[in-house]
Amino acid sequence: NAGVTQTPKFQVLKTGQSMTLQCAQDMNHEYMSWYRQDPGMGLRLIHYSVGAGITDQGEVPNGYNVSRSTTEDFPLRLLSAAPSQTSVYFCASSYSMTGKYSGNTIYFGEGSWLTVV
Amino acid sequence: GENVEQHPSTLSVQEGDSAVIKCTYSDSTSNYFPWYKQELGKRPQLIIDIRSNVGEKKDQRIAVTLNKTAKHFSLHITETQPEDSAVYFCAAYTGTASKLTFGTGTRLQVTL
Numbered sequence: 001n002a003g004v005t006q007t008p009k010f011q012v013l014k015t016g017q018s019m020t021l022q023c024a025q026d027m028n029h030e031y032m033s034w035y036r037q038d039p040g041m042g043l044r045l046i047h048y049s050v051g052a053g054i055t056d057q058g059e060v061p062n063g064y065n066v067s068r069s070t071t072e073d074f075p076l077r078l079l080s081a082a083p084s085q086t087s088v089y090f091c092a093s094s095y096s097m098t099g100k101y102s103g104n105t106i107y108f109g110e111g112s113w114l115t116v117v
Numbered sequence: 118g119e120n121v122e123q124h125p126s127t128l129s130v131q132e133g134d135s136a137v138i139k140c141t142y143s144d145s146t147s148n149y150f151p152w153y154k155q156e157l158g159k160r161p162q163l164i165i166d167i168r169s170n171v172g173e174k175k176d177q178r179i180a181v182t183l184n185k186t187a188k189h190f191s192l193h194i195t196e197t198q199p200e201d202s203a204v205y206f207c208a209a210y211t212g213t214a215s216k217l218t219f220g221t222g223t224r225l226q227v228t229l
Contacts, residue, residue: 042206042219050215058216090160106217108160
């Protein structure tokens with residue numbers, strides 16, 4: 001049971017390049033989400049998914065795409081990287097966050113440090 | 118959408134003293150309030166949480182209180198130790214939107 005696995009851990013991109021941050025969990029969690037963390041701004045929700053085939057936008061979705069074709073995987077795509085996307089990205093998952101399961105522990109991956117130059 | 122405000126942004130206490138971090142939220146339908154501790158370069162780790170049907174919860178030196186009427190909740194750490202030094206985040210979960218919104222964090226420094 002590896003928990004939430006993110007790759008890569010570190011990445012440097014040039015402005016305009018695209019890339020995908022991978023996130024996988026082996027806990028059969030329905031709920032998965034992506035956050036970015038910038039100094040002094042806490043964690044801000046980018047996109048989230050309440051189950052396979054369902055995604056929705058968070059607080060700061062512009063410049064990012066997601067898909068959820070399987071329960072296990074939730075990749076985050078940067079379409080055309082910009083210096084403003086330099087940040088630490090965290091993937092997180094939970095068994096469920098709806099109905100009577102609202103309030104399940106959310107588990108975070110180790111983070112992906114992205115620098116756009 | 119939900120807005121979570123967290124104070125103070127930095128807090129310095131002497132070892133053995135208590136530390137209190139306060140958060141307010143805006144969405145009255147929020148029903149789950151976790152607290153996370155994050156050490157430098159590491160992922161956030163859940164330290165305690167509380168649901169909207171509970172007013173207080175304790176776990177050894179850590180306690181959280183919730184005032185739904187005033188829409189604020191607080192983290193209390195007693196008998197602080199140097200290993201408590203970290204950044205602490207509060208968060209509020211809004212079930213109707215399936216979103217967990219974080220505060221901006223409090224950097225706690227415990228000095229000897």
